[in-house]
Amino acid sequence: MKRFVLRGGSRAGIWVLLAMLMFWSLAPVAVMVFTSFKPRSDIFAVPTTLLPQTWTWDNYATVFTDSSMPRALFNSIVVGGLVAVATLIFCFSAGYALARYRFRGSRPLALVILLGQVVPLTVVLLPLYQFVSRLQLLDTTIGLAFAHLAITVPLVTWMVRNQIAAIPVELEEAAQIDGGSRFDAVTYITLPVCAPGLAAAGMFAFLQSWHEFLFASVMTSSTEARTAPVALTEFSNEFNVDWGATMAASVVLTLPIVLLFVLMQRYFVGGLTGGAVKG
Amino acid sequence: MAVKARTGIFLGVAGLTVAAIAATVVVNVVQNSSGDEDVVTWWVPDWDYQTAVDLVAEFERQHPDISVELVQTTGDTVANRTSVALDSGNVPDVITESIARVRGYADKGQLADLSGLFGEDIPADDFAPGLVDSLTIDGATYAMPYRWATNALIYNPELFEAAGIEEPPATWDEFVEDARALTSGDAVGTAWPVQGDPSDLTLRFLEFAVSGGATINGDGIPELTEESSRAAVEMIGGAIAEGWASPSSFELDNTGIRELFLQGRVAMYPGGVFDVDEAQAQGAPVATAPLPGPEGPGTGLGVGWAYVVPEASSHQDDAAELVRFLARPESMAELTLTFPARTSASEDARFQTPERVAYAGQLAEHSVPAPNDPRWTASIQPVHDQIQEVALGRETPAEAAANIQRIVDQAFAE
Numbered sequence: 001m002k003r004f005v006l007r008g009g010s011r012a013g014i015w016v017l018l019a020m021l022m023f024w025s026l027a028p029v030a031v032m033v034f035t036s037f038k039p040r041s042d043i044f045a046v047p048t049t050l051l052p053q054t055w056t057w058d059n060y061a062t063v064f065t066d067s068s069m070p071r072a073l074f075n076s077i078v079v080g081g082l083v084a085v086a087t088l089i090f091c092f093s094a095g096y097a098l099a100r101y102r103f104r105g106s107r108p109l110a111l112v113i114l115l116g117q118v119v120p121l122t123v124v125l126l127p128l129y130q131f132v133s134r135l136q137l138l139d140t141t142i143g144l145a146f147a148h149l150a151i152t153v154p155l156v157t158w159m160v161r162n163q164i165a166a167i168p169v170e171l172e173e174a175a176q177i178d179g180g181s182r183f184d185a186v187t188y189i190t191l192p193v194c195a196p197g198l199a200a201a202g203m204f205a206f207l208q209s210w211h212e213f214l215f216a217s218v219m220t221s222s223t224e225a226r227t228a229p230v231a232l233t234e235f236s237n238e239f240n241v242d243w244g245a246t247m248a249a250s251v252v253l254t255l256p257i258v259l260l261f262v263l264m265q266r267y268f269v270g271g272l273t274g275g276a277v278k279g
Numbered sequence: 280m281a282v283k284a285r286t287g288i289f290l291g292v293a294g295l296t297v298a299a300i301a302a303t304v305v306v307n308v309v310q311n312s313s314g315d316e317d318v319v320t321w322w323v324p325d326w327d328y329q330t331a332v333d334l335v336a337e338f339e340r341q342h343p344d345i346s347v348e349l350v351q352t353t354g355d356t357v358a359n360r361t362s363v364a365l366d367s368g369n370v371p372d373v374i375t376e377s378i379a380r381v382r383g384y385a386d387k388g389q390l391a392d393l394s395g396l397f398g399e400d401i402p403a404d405d406f407a408p409g410l411v412d413s414l415t416i417d418g419a420t421y422a423m424p425y426r427w428a429t430n431a432l433i434y435n436p437e438l439f440e441a442a443g444i445e446e447p448p449a450t451w452d453e454f455v456e457d458a459r460a461l462t463s464g465d466a467v468g469t470a471w472p473v474q475g476d477p478s479d480l481t482l483r484f485l486e487f488a489v490s491g492g493a494t495i496n497g498d499g500i501p502e503l504t505e506e507s508s509r510a511a512v513e514m515i516g517g518a519i520a521e522g523w524a525s526p527s528s529f530e531l532d533n534t535g536i537r538e539l540f541l542q543g544r545v546a547m548y549p550g551g552v553f554d555v556d557e558a559q560a561q562g563a564p565v566a567t568a569p570l571p572g573p574e575g576p577g578t579g580l581g582v583g584w585a586y587v588v589p590e591a592s593s594h595q596d597d598a599a600e601l602v603r604f605l606a607r608p609e610s611m612a613e614l615t616l617t618f619p620a621r622t623s624a625s626e627d628a629r630f631q632t633p634e635r636v637a638y639a640g641q642l643a644e645h646s647v648p649a650p651n652d653p654r655w656t657a658s659i660q661p662v663h664d665q666i667q668e669v670a671l672g673r674e675t676p677a678e679a680a681a682n683i684q685r686i687v688d689q690a691f692a693e
Contacts, residue, residue: 040538041542043538044535044538044539044542045542046465046527046539046542046544082300085296086296086300089293089296089297125363126363126366126367129363129364129367129369130367130369133367133369135304135307135308136307136308136310137304137307137308138369139350140307142300142303142304142307143307180283181282181286183282183286183289183290184283184285184286186286186289187283187285187286187289188283188285188286191289214359217355217356217359217360218356218359218360218363221322221350221351221352221360222350222351223351230353230356233353233354233355233356234325234353236353236354236355237325237326237354238324238326238354238553238616239533239551239553239554239616240534240553240557241532241534243534
């Protein structure tokens with residue numbers, strides 16, 4: 001009986017802890033969503049209320065009709081898509097080579113690639129700016145996508161390398177014994193097996209690009225290239241912050257990612273943990 | 280050996296993607312490289328953009344051999360963009376930048392000397408007092424100011440009348456006494472922007488400190504004393520701790536204070552003229568007065584925006600011509616929401632409304648340019664934190680003043 005009570009108590013404690021963590025995580029999101037439906041008088045009402053006293057779509061109307069946010073969202077999708085595709089192509093090639101080929105310096109090389117992940121973005125900002133500038137790609141979506149590759153490539157290369165290393169090389173050898181080339185072994189064996197991991201890696205790259213602000217704020221300026229996180233700053237000018245529109249734009253910016261994550265959650269979690277344990 | 284179907288598709292897709300990326304790069308390089316060599320690029324913030332389009336059309340009509348390309352920036356991104364562009368050497372030809380950041384760029388030799396523009400057409404003494412001097416280092420002037428603003432006291436005359444106060448406060452003692460009398464029910468005497476950009480709070484701190492005896496020297500360096508800092512911290516942090524400044528100050532930025540003022544919950548505060556325009560647009564009761572000082576009018580700190588021409592600009596002559604055009608009083612008046620930097624431009628009817636009289640007087644007689652030394656900029660956050668400690672009741676104003684003195688001395692000793 002005592003053991004049953006103890007077990008029940010610890011389970012209740014875990015649920016309370018989880019509830020607190022959930023509240024901690026979701027409270028700002030709730031404030032963001034409800035503020036986006038508040039008129040200006042409600043946002044600064046005293047005492048503060050979570051729910052709007054009057055619900056309004058005006059902030060969303062401002063976002064979609066009186067700002068560059070629609071175009072910026074399109075730009076974000078273009079940049080994120082380019083980054084995801086390019087990251088997968090480059091990182092699958094690099095990750096495969098690091099996992100399958102043994103050559104002098106392969107391990108130091110892999111470590112050097114990972115170093116890119118620990119260098120602060122502000123440190124690489126200036127060299128990347130000059131690189132993109134020399135390519136005449138400043139203020140273009142493809143130029144920004146190039147810059148974002150500096151963020152995604154190091155970690156994704158390691159993610160993919162671990163995915164491939166976890167697949168027994170004998171599977172590829174069997175395909176080659178059956179008369180296939182190494183390319184055939186990769187496309188018929190390795191790619192399908194690590195597809196969930198690649199989906200996770202692609203989504204990770206897209207996410208990194210989607211919410212990146214520093215590079216986007218420095219390398220883009222016109223509405224033709226400005227991405228959504230930068231467009232968010234339009235609602236704050238020299239003397240005023242339009243909190244309602246800022247929150248509405250934040251919801252618009254967040255919603256597609258939440259939907260994407262919910263749809264691909266299974267692949268994402270599986271892909272990130274795949275290859276973590278070899279056995 | 281025959282290539283299997285799936286392998287072919289995989290290689291084809293990968294190859295096509297790489298080729299498409301490469302082709303896009305090549306197209307961009309070719310397009311952007313063949314741009315017009317005689318185009319002056321001007322980085323202009325969002326809020327000036329539409330007016331800038333009209334001004335540029337007029338400029339191009341007057342100067343048919345010069346084309347201007349406008350590139351929009353936003354207030355939150357211009358500092359990073361400008362800094363990186365100047366560091367990289369890949370620069371536009373004219374940048375609209377905050378005056379507070381000009382000295383930092385000039386110290387690194389990144390800005391062109393615009394002294395040659397000042398003279399008969401653009402007399403330096405037509406600008407707000409001390410403004411051109413604050414942008415001049417070793418005889419070279421590195422920016423052309425065009426917008427200038429300072430704080431004045433904004434107050435709600437209906438709340439004053441209800442509290443039996445006939446005149447706005449002219450001294451610190453009156454300010455404190457009135458604020459205490461006005462703190463009643465839902466309303467508080469005043470509020471301070473503890474939340475938001477830390478420079479909003481430290482600007483108010485400096486206004487009190489300068490009014491109380493501190494100075495800002497010709498190099499844009501604040502010369503504080505412990506006594507002036509103590510008095511300033513007492514007026515801000517002490518006021519929150521005592522309750523005649525709103526305890527909500529911890530959650531308020533400038534926008535929040537203005538909104539509470541519009542609701543009649545904050546009776547008075549030092550604020551910019553934009554807030555007055557907004558209150559009038561909302562039909563809220565509003566009046567203005569000079570900032571109170573220890574024994575008379577207090578000192579406001581001037582802040583604003585200017586045009587700079589990067590030293591690395593490849594069109595310096597054309598850029599200077601554009602700046603000369605933008606420095607005309609009529610151009611300044613059009614691009615200004617607060618006050619133009621040139622006194623002659625203030626003659627425009629927009630700047631002569633009754634509510635602006637207090638601001639005009641403050642700017643002309645009781646203001647100094649805000650400090651623009653990068654070492655002060657680096658000290659803003661720790662100074663802000665000291666004021667907050669007093670507001671929270673964790674330090675006395677004297678302790679905070681001593682700490683602020685140490686922070687600033689240390690910053691300028693490095």
